[in-house]
Amino acid sequence: MPPEYTIRPCTTDDVPAVGAVEADAFAGHDLYPNFVFRQAVDIQGDGFLVAEHVASGAVVGYVITTASQRDEDQWWIVSLGVMARHRRRGVGSHLTARAEAFGASKRAGGFLLTVDPGNIVALRLYHHLGYSEIARLSGHFGEDEDRLLLAYAAG
Template identity: 35%
Template sequence: MMAEERGFSIRQYTDDDFGAVRTLNGDEQHESYEGAVFVRQAGVLYGGTFLCAVCDDVICGYAIGAPVTGGNVAWVIRLGVLPSHRGRGIGRALMQALEERFAALEIRELYLSVHPENLPARSLYDTLGYMVTEIRSAYFGEGEDRLIMKKNLDTALSSSLSPCR
């Protein structure tokens, strides 16, 4: 079932989405300058792989992917869905759209990190075909362990995939 049939659409991020994505990223509650800078710069640096899910004209989710310079590797650096919209397939649709974008760019390996106790995210990534390649203690500092997960993308299929609108 396509995203539009489930009541949401996936599209590329625009500068008009900044406030909504910043809020969804959780930054406004802490007035985080660093979070605002991250969102603003991600829009410039990763424009083609910064995607938003839209539900009833509201940003209900986003995903940001970052290609690694000089290679055929990329990272998913953010995935977020409004708590009130979880369980509707939005995260899955964002990940699949991001994978399609990267396959079209001939990216062959897609990596991400996830907290070992984030079972909903781990379940999503498992069902999408990501495999744990490494366990990193204190990846983001003390108490911030992460699983590094990887998926091999089939770039041969990218020509048959439709682009995000």
């Protein structure tokens, strides 16, 4: 990742800025409200990371990862977003790598995530990072809201 960005755990002070990243990255889609991010700071710990633009101090991306409570060997990349004007500089892939490293430190065996089948950019990113499709989840988020289930084996 270029030196103008740094990755660190999200703090309560970052929550409004993470909400702004969410609004930018997922414009036109259902958004996580800020109270969910506020709770995630307490619940996820170092599984909730932000990317900061060093020169301006602005939060420009975030990722949330967590262990599945059904199978603690499996971790989920719950959400990943980067502000449009900071994309294609490695921020998204480094946020994902840091989330995976956190999971690996807690003995994660693998990572799962879902993605909109039409989100070609995200699919390219995840393929680039070694994820592969293991299922198509029909109506996963509601009618006409299919998702692709992607997996990555740690280690």
